[in-house]
Amino acid sequence: MNRLLRTTAPALAAVLALTACSSSSDGGDEGRGTTLTFSNSYTEDHPHTRCGIDLVAERVTEADVDLTVDTFPNSQLGSNTETFASVMSGDIDMDVQGSAALGAAHSPIGVFDAAYAFDDVDHMFSFFDSPAADPVKDGFTEVTDARILDVWYFGERHFTANRAIRGPEDLAGLRMRFPDSPIYLANAAALGASPTAVAFEEVYMALQQGIVDGQENPIATIAADNFDEVQSHISLSRHQIGSQMIVVSGATWAGLTPEQQEALQEAVSSVREDNRACIEEAEAETLAEWEATGAIEVVDDVDVETFRERARAYFEETLEGEELELYRSFQDAD
Template sequence: MKHSVKLHRTLAATAVLALPLALAACGGDDEGGGGTELTLAHSYAEDQPQHTCGAEVIKQEVEDADVDLSVEIYANSQLGGDADRIASVQSGDIDIDIQGASALAAAYEPVGVVDAAYAFEDAAALDNYFTSDAADQLKEDFKAASDVSILGAWSAGARQFTANDPIREPEDLEGLRMRFPGSPQFLLNAEALGAEATEVAYEELYLALQQGVVEGQENPIVNIDATNLVEVQDYLSLSSHAQNSNLIVASPAFDDLSDEQRTAVEDAVASAVEQMPGCVEEAEQETLDTWESEDAIEIVDDVDVDAFSEQADAWFRDNLEGDSLAVYESIKDSQE
């Protein structure tokens, strides 16, 4: 059953903001309707690469395609947190969303495996997977389970450890209270890496580190910088233990667009996917250079990545089951 695009909907589920979603009827037959406005939501700040090189590129290229489409961006979780927004995408209240795979697991659990520790060797491996036939089964199964389309994916940077002691090998995590996000996949990552996971909300992380509630955490460099965690941590250990995935997903209303409009959106997403690695790398290098010049945090670059990776791989192969194991194996096989 197809879902029609609604006119001037409001996001009733979350009382955070009752913003109008001006979605006109799709297609070019509505001569006076002014076209179709798509809502694009994400949780990132407007100076982060996910917005500047992701959301804004999609908006610009969709509108430049001149196919009777416009895009309105809602950044900074204006339309709700990740867990809320995937439900809104499924219902059609949000048209396009930029989400981490772990959050999307609420709609289809196996997709969370994309965020498994050391699933991908680097950002290019994640990009290659999602642009190859290897990811077709995952995309099809996700669509069947959620009615939501995966249009593309990029890495928003590798996740790194910070703590008040250097972390060079798995044994260094023993006894440390490490903050991991509360999603199932990130908690599995903690087990696979040998960490003692403590759940703390992202917004409360700085204070939790400052007060010693947790002793360390893991995040991409751009997130560590955005939340000023170098003020309350002594060491950044470059473990690169997971690619911080962003999947660009579209509501069921995407299927109701014309062929020309769908192609314009897909091409815009592909352009953003192509630009993202360079944007992230530039932002990360600028941040690292600033930290080094200001002696803000000691950077540990001799992490035994092989030891962490081998431990995590063995753990996942022993503990994942069914479709989740199949996704993990397809990711690994795509890199051989």
């Protein structure tokens, strides 16, 4: 439950509803002795938890600025859609959210998850850190009153099915599960897939029962949710560099002292590379295990360039306005 729901005294709940952060432990200056809630939807052993929000909490404590971060993994504070709504209202202080999910609040952010938007994770980080990213980050804050502290790597997304997918023609006739969001459905069209919307919690059963023929996700997710049990092939299409945004409530941020803001920003940004290394290590270990055991056939000769050319041509034709400008700016980033 979030802070308001955990509070047993109605009077205290009313106070918390009016303030973005917990009250000062000593009754002193604003923002002192503050505890923040940091939510994510991943399990406790997922890299975004053990090499992400847990590390942020540790580093904030080490900064010794009277700031503490309480972490809530595994959707303890609600589903993705619920938690970000709570960040906007100030009931939850911080959250890890996929760019596509945040696109529901501010559509340009979703373009970060467009197929082949970035060549690799370094390309994505380079763009995010450049002045070219400021308009989309500022626009997001204007619309949501939430601040993006940084972007973390989620992993490259690949196809699984009961046959190899080496090029767009191999997707013909397959019912592929894609998340039910505008940018993911656009990705399906861009790649030549026929998308079927299935809730993530139902993907395993849908694959097992043949309701869908395949799906796409990062390696860590495929392994964690045992999709390799109901699929015979993973095709390394690398069609999306998954991005996860670390967001903080605008009211929460405004309630922190400058020293606390600096410590929180530094903690989140310093974790970025640790989190990436954790993801990449997990991916390498899983691929090695699959190749050794034959649990699922690893197809590594995918025609990535054909997929990339098709996707970029599609988005050049279909995106408009700020979203098209943003997509083009990705290509201009070093």
